[in-house]
Amino acid sequence: MSEKEVLSLARRSATMNLRSKMEITVILLAFVIIPASGVIPDMAKTTAKLRRLAELPFQLTKSVTYRDKFPKTNKFDYIVVGSGPSGCVIANRLTADDSTSVLLIEAGKEDNMITDIPLLNPLISLTGWSWNYDTVPTNDTCLGMTHERCPWPSGKGPGGGTILNAMIWTRGNPLDYDRWAQMGLAGWSYEELLPYFKRSENTRIAELSGSEYHGRGGPLSIEYPPFRTRLSRDYINAGKSYGFQEVDYNDPRSHIGFGKIQLSMEDGERMTSATAFIKPILNRPNLSVTMDSRVIKILIDPKTKAAYGVRYVRKGKEYDVFARKEVIVSAGAFGSPHLLLLSGIGPARHLRDVGIRPIVDLPVGENLMEHQGMHGLTFTIDTADGILLTDLLENIVPVSATYVGKNRGVLTSPGCEVISYVRTKYANLTMPADTVPDVELLFISGGMQTDDGRLFRKSFGISDELYDYTYKPHEGRFAFSIWPMLMYPRSRGRVRLKDDNPLSKPIIDHGFFTDPQNVDMLTLIEGIKIAVMLAKTPPLRKYGADLVKTPFPNCRHIQFGSDEYWECAVRTMSTQFHHQSGTCAMGSVVDSRLRVIGVQGLRVADASVIPTIPGAHIQAAAYMIGEKAADLIREDVFYNNIIR
Numbered sequence: 001m002s003e004k005e006v007l008s009l010a011r012r013s014a015t016m017n018l019r020s021k022m023e024i025t026v027i028l029l030a031f032v033i034i035p036a037s038g039v040i041p042d043m044a045k046t047t048a049k050l051r052r053l054a055e056l057p058f059q060l061t062k063s064v065t066y067r068d069k070f071p072k073t074n075k076f077d078y079i080v081v082g083s084g085p086s087g088c089v090i091a092n093r094l095t096a097d098d099s100t101s102v103l104l105i106e107a108g109k110e111d112n113m114i115t116d117i118p119l120l121n122p123l124i125s126l127t128g129w130s131w132n133y134d135t136v137p138t139n140d141t142c143l144g145m146t147h148e149r150c151p152w153p154s155g156k157g158p159g160g161g162t163i164l165n166a167m168i169w170t171r172g173n174p175l176d177y178d179r180w181a182q183m184g185l186a187g188w189s190y191e192e193l194l195p196y197f198k199r200s201e202n203t204r205i206a207e208l209s210g211s212e213y214h215g216r217g218g219p220l221s222i223e224y225p226p227f228r229t230r231l232s233r234d235y236i237n238a239g240k241s242y243g244f245q246e247v248d249y250n251d252p253r254s255h256i257g258f259g260k261i262q263l264s265m266e267d268g269e270r271m272t273s274a275t276a277f278i279k280p281i282l283n284r285p286n287l288s289v290t291m292d293s294r295v296i297k298i299l300i301d302p303k304t305k306a307a308y309g310v311r312y313v314r315k316g317k318e319y320d321v322f323a324r325k326e327v328i329v330s331a332g333a334f335g336s337p338h339l340l341l342l343s344g345i346g347p348a349r350h351l352r353d354v355g356i357r358p359i360v361d362l363p364v365g366e367n368l369m370e371h372q373g374m375h376g377l378t379f380t381i382d383t384a385d386g387i388l389l390t391d392l393l394e395n396i397v398p399v400s401a402t403y404v405g406k407n408r409g410v411l412t413s414p415g416c417e418v419i420s421y422v423r424t425k426y427a428n429l430t431m432p433a434d435t436v437p438d439v440e441l442l443f444i445s446g447g448m449q450t451d452d453g454r455l456f457r458k459s460f461g462i463s464d465e466l467y468d469y470t471y472k473p474h475e476g477r478f479a480f481s482i483w484p485m486l487m488y489p490r491s492r493g494r495v496r497l498k499d500d501n502p503l504s505k506p507i508i509d510h511g512f513f514t515d516p517q518n519v520d521m522l523t524l525i526e527g528i529k530i531a532v533m534l535a536k537t538p539p540l541r542k543y544g545a546d547l548v549k550t551p552f553p554n555c556r557h558i559q560f561g562s563d564e565y566w567e568c569a570v571r572t573m574s575t576q577f578h579h580q581s582g583t584c585a586m587g588s589v590v591d592s593r594l595r596v597i598g599v600q601g602l603r604v605a606d607a608s609v610i611p612t613i614p615g616a617h618i619q620a621a622a623y624m625i626g627e628k629a630a631d632l633i634r635e636d637v638f639y640n641n642i643i644r
């Protein structure tokens with residue numbers, strides 16, 4: 001961006017209010033200075049100093065502050081740990097009764113207007129708003145990642161994962177939840193859960209206004225993004241040329257097909273669970289909130305096995321706070337098992353191994369589930385379509401002005417524009433009903449190299465060797481990507497403690513492609529082949545769509561495009577969709593009312609309680625779990641009062 005353009009923007013901003021001017025300043029910093037200087041942290045090398053520098057622009061503006069909500073007492077009816085979708089919903093619903101007091105504790109720091117810009121989602125996941133986990137090396141997966149470790153971002157701050165996620169709003173198939181009910185989990189069938197899904201939603205999509213499958217009037221806005229490339233329309237047309245319909249994939253009658261992306265956003269800006277559920281109720285005197293506060297232990301009486309509070313650390317100081325009724329752990333599928341294990345709830349042998357006295361022996365941390373995928377399918381095109389970083393930077397002034405002034409334009413895009421659901425030849429092995437897809441294909445209006453290797457590659461942890469060999473030669477070209485996602489993985493991983501230090505990161509063993517029948521790998525390869533076929537249809541061929549055929553360096557000895565090559569590609573660029581779930585599963589760690597088995601006064605409510613992963617991006621389920629948990633808690637209070 002030239003000096004002249006910066007001055008022109010500054011002149012124009014003189015007529016705007018202070019908030020808008022600050023936004024523009026920060027956008028310039030975020031888009032021009034940080035990317036141009038290459039300061040964005042590299043997962044492996046970044047020092048704390050560099051990370052602080054990269055986050056500096058983000059500190060400049062604050063849209064909400066929770067400072068005034070800091071607890072003035074140390075006793076509450078309920079303590080909720082974690083402000084992800086589930087935790088925020090619970091805190092909101094419980095404090096609707098003004099006689100009920102709740103303390104919401106969150107380890108991350110406050111968000112701001114920059115975290116709300118949809119297109120910046122890969123950047124946010126490289127900052128301190130993510131826990132920045134990674135996986136243990138396995139020798140046969142994540143081979144193209146730095147140190148053969150797949151990065152695993154996880155949200156940290158008001159909104160949890162919704163502070164940095166791609167906002168994709170999908171629910172999955174009714175059978176996903178009916179399976180839960182068939183496992184004996186009373187109250188968890190699709191029919192029983194649909195009202196909870198709808199309760200959170202305020203669907204603002206005109207063409208869905210008549211649908212009984214979408215909620216209206218809830219706190220969370222669901223929209224189509226205002227910006228879409230013409231490529232996305234032709235991707236839907238590519239699907240049609242194979243006989244797929246354009247569908248509303250959240251309508252269970254039309255799950256298979258191609259649909260425009262539905263997002264948790266309001267008027268082109270990210271809407272986090274905290275924006276939707278906590279910000280509007282900050283004036284409730286019965287709600288206390290503490291940010292930047294990390295819970296390190298659940299306080300449990302070892303004799304009665306009753307939870308009575310938690311210990312948290314804030315700015316180096318420890319605080320004990322007490323729950324008159326319950327502690328509710330909503331710290332996410334990594335945070336919740338981590339905290340339970342630290343508190344003596346988990347596999348007894350593992351706890352003893354790390355020096356923790358077991359209180360209850362439960363399979364906490366087992367059953368880690370994730371939708372595996374492969375993000376390497378980049379298709380270059382001959383036309384100026386899609387999102388190219390250099391193009392964006394050249395137009396930063398109008399782009400920023402359109403976002404700031406009108407909430408429109410490319411910054412309102414999360415990058416993903418269409419979701420498509422297909423059924424491979426292996427689907428019968430997993431989901432016999434022919435109405436259920438087994439692979440999701442995400443259409444992305446950019447390629448691995450369209451940001452010149454500045455963001456995507458870093459957020460996916462791709463090694464310099466792989467990027468430089470395969471993608472760098474294609475820099476400067478417009479492109480799109482299709483990302484296949486395995487919807488019903490059979491493989492399972494686990495989360496364990498590294499040691500008894502509550503501040504150590506947990507050990508994450510992803511377990512990808514460990515299912516003995518190899519169905520996960522076979523299915524994903526079929527998904528890749530379908531994606532490649534779609535790009536050859538006339539609607540996409542007219543852009544000159546051409547799959548990047550430079551092989552991954554470690555796969556170059558294999559014939560490109562063969563099944564063997566795709567297996568090598570999957571093992572090299574083993575990517576996931578950050579849908580970690582199942583680590584405190586219903587039926588084994590918690591009961592169907594989300595109470596931790598064998599402990600009184602303690603529930604877990606978040607994505608960790610999911611027993612089998614739905615064929616959906618997980619946030620909608622996490623909101624639903626929050627809604628359901630709030631009802632279960634209130635019902636149990638009511639019931640206990642009656643029998644007393």
Ligand SMILES: Cc1cc2nc3c(=O)[nH]c(=O)nc-3n(C[C@H](O)[C@H](O)[C@H](O)COP(=O)(O)OP(=O)(O)OC[C@H]3O[C@@H](n4cnc5c(N)ncnc54)[C@H](O)[C@@H]3O)c2cc1C
Nearest residue numbers: 082084107160161165166167168295332335606607617619
């Ligand atoms: C990069 C990324 C992209 C994603 N994209 C999508 C998408 O497009 N669509 C979709 O549906 N899903 C997406 N997801 C997943 C989705 O955001 C999560 O499934 C969802 O947020 C899970 O909600 P949760 O309530 O279980 O927990 P989380 O959202 O993980 O929230 C847990 C909260 O607890 C806090 N916490 C943890 N430990 C402690 C502790 N000891 N003390 C205090 N606080 C603690 C964390 O900081 C966090 O704020 C994405 C996730 C990521 C990371």
